[in-house]
Amino acid sequence: MTMLPRIKMALTHPYTALILRLYIAGLFIYAGMVKINYTAEFAETIASYRMVPHWGVNAMAVALPWIELISGILLLCGIRVRSAIVVVGGLLVMFTAGLAFNLIWKAPIDCGCFHTLGDTISWKTLVRDLVWIVMAVHVYFFDAVLRLEHKPNWISEEM
C-alpha cells in the first residue's frame, strides 16, 4: 500500500473526524462560556466588525454565546452532529467573512473570538478560522462514531 491511500484513509477515518469534532466542540464551548458573562463587550466587538445592523447587534451578542455553547455540547455528546456542525460552520463562515472584510478594510479591531479585548485581527486569524471551517467540513462528512443518539446493540436486537 502506498503512502497516499494511507494518508487518505487516515484523513477520512471516522476517528479523525471524531478528534476534530471533539476539538471544535471544546473550542465552541469555551468560546461561548467566555462570552456569556461579557455581553456588552461582545456587542461592541460585533459592532466593530460593521457587518450587523445596529438594531441587531445587542440581540446577536445576547444569543450568539449560547448558540456556540449549545452547538459545542451537541458536538461533544454526538447528538444531531450534522445539524450542530452546520450551525458551527455557519458561524465560522460568518466570522471568517467578517474578518476578511475588516482585514481588507484594514479596520483596527479586535478579533473578539475568545477574549473580548487584546486580540487584534490578522491574516493569521483568518487562516485559523479557515482551518476550523475545513475541520467542520471534515466532521460533517466523516464523523460516524461515538454518538449518543446511536441506538445500542441490545435495542437493535429487540427491534
Place this chain on the structure above:
Amino acid sequence: MQTNSPPQRESSPSEANRRRFLRQCLIDARGEFSRFESPHKIIEIALLTAMGALGIASGFSSLQASEANGGHIVGRGLDGSAATRIAAQLQRLCDTWCKELEPPPGPYQIDVRRPSDVSGFPGLLDGQPIGLVVGWRLQGHTAGFMGLGAPIRDAPFLECETEFLRHLTGHMLEAIRAVEANAVIHMLKNELERARQQAAEGSLRNEAVKKELEETRFRFAGLNDIFHELNGREDSKQVLEAFLLVVMGIFSVQSGLLLYWDAADRSAYAALRGFAERMVPPSGPAEVRSILAGLLASQAGGRLEAMQAAVLPGEQLKASPLARYNIRTAILFRIDRAASGVLCLGSRLIEDQYGNTEKELLVTFTQTFLAFLKNSKSFETIKRLHHDQQQKNIELEKTVQALSESRRIIAGLEKAGERIKSALAGAMVRSTRASLLDIALILLAGTILGLVYNFAGPAGIPVVPSVWRHPPTARLDLDQARALMDSRPALLVDARPAEFYNQRHIRDALNLPPALFDFVYMMRFSRIDPQTPVVVYGRNISRLYDEEIAYQLTRRGHTNVFVLTGGLAAWQARGWDLSP
C-alpha cells in the same frame, strides 16, 4: 208277496192247542229277543225257537247286513264243517234271492217258500231235505233267510206253522230293528257322550286358553302401563318412582318400597308408598348401600348379572333389614356392577300371596323397567357430558376471546412498535444528516437561553438599541456645520472608537468614544461652556456613535448639540481637511 202256504186242513182241538203253543212260543221268543242286543244272537234265538217249536232237527239262519260287511250264518243240528260249507254254498243264493226281494213298502218284507220254489236253491241240507225257506229284507241293505229241515214228525208244514214262521220272522225283524235302533241310539249316545266329552275338554281348553289370554292380557296391560308411565322420563328418580307406583297399581299392592344405589356417582334413592306413618325409609345413602350390599351378597344376589332381576327368597327377605316393612315379595335387580336396587311389595288387596305367575310377571316388569332406568342413566350421562361440553365450549370461547383480545393487543403493540421503530429509524436517518428543523431549534434554544440569561443576569444589556428611546438630535448638513463653525467657536466631536479616530478624522475634531465617555468628558469637556455648539459625527452600520454621544452631551447640559449628516464620508467627499 208270494205265499206258498201248505195245504189247508180242518181245524181240530190238537191244532188249536198247537196254535196256542205256537203263540206262546212267539211270546216267549219276543221276550227272548228283547234280552239280546246282537242281531246275530237274535237270528240264532229265532232259529232255535223255530226248530224247537216246529220239531225240526236241523236248520240255519243267515244275516246279510251289506255287501261290504259280508254275512253271518248260524246253523243248528249241523256240524261245524257243514255250516261252513252251507255258508259258502248259500252265500251266492242269498245274494241272488235276497236281491230279488222287492224293497219293502213297510218296515220289512217276509217271503216263506219251499226250496223248490226258489230258483237255484239246494234241496238238501247236509244230506237232509230242506222243508221251508223264509226270506226277509229290512229297509236298507239288511236281508237274510232261514232254512229249516223237515219236521221230525215227518209231515209237511202246517199252515199255522208257516204263519208261525212268518210271525216269528216278523218278531225277529222287529227285534233286529229294535237292536239296530238301539245300536244307532247307542252309537248316537256314544257319539253324544263323546261330543259332550269333547265339548267338556274344549271347555277346559277354552278355560285354559282364556286364563292364558287373561294372563297375557294382564302381562301386556302391565307392560303397556309401564311403557306409558316410564316412556319419556329422563330423570332416574322419576323413573324409579313411576315404576314403583305403576307396579303397585298393576298388582293392587297396598304398600311398596324401592331402594336404589349407584356407586358410580354415589347416589341413593329410597321411596316408601302406602306404609303407615311410623314406617320410615332408610335414613340415608349409607343405610341403602348397606341393605343392598347385604342382599347382593346373598345366594340370589350373587348370581345376578347385569340388566337382570330375580325374586328374593322369603328366608333371605326375613333375614334382611327389610323384614320390618312386612314385605310379601321382593325383586332384586342390577343394572351394572355399580348400580343395583330392590323392589319390595307388601300385601295385595285381592290376594294375599304372590303366585309364581305374579312373581314371573314382576321379574318381567322389572327387567323392562331396567331398560328404561338404564336409558335414563344414559340420558343423564349424556346430559352431564353435554353440560360439561357446553362449559368447556364457554371456557373455550372465553379463551378464544381472550386470545383474540391478546392478539389484537399484540397487533396494536406490534403496530406501535413498528411506529416507534419507524420513528426511531427516521430519527436515526435524520440524525445522520443536517436538518433545518434541528438548526432552527439550536438557534431558537440559544436565543431563548441568551435572552433569559440576559434579563436575569447582572450583566444584561438592552436588546433594543438605546438610541430608539432617546429624543432625536438636531442635524446639520456639511454646509450648515461649516457655516456654524466659521461664524462662532464650536466643537467638532468624533464619536467613533479611538482606533478609527486614530486612522482618520476631521481635522481639529476631538475624540469622544461612548465607551470612554465619562472619563474623556471629565478630562477634556467638563470646562467647556454648555452653550458652545457641538457638532458630532461618526457612525457605521452597526453603531450610531454620533447619536449616542449627542444624547450623552445633552444629558450633561449642552444645549447646542448637533449631528453632522453624512459624517466623515461626506466630509471626505468634499475634500475638506482630514487628519492625519
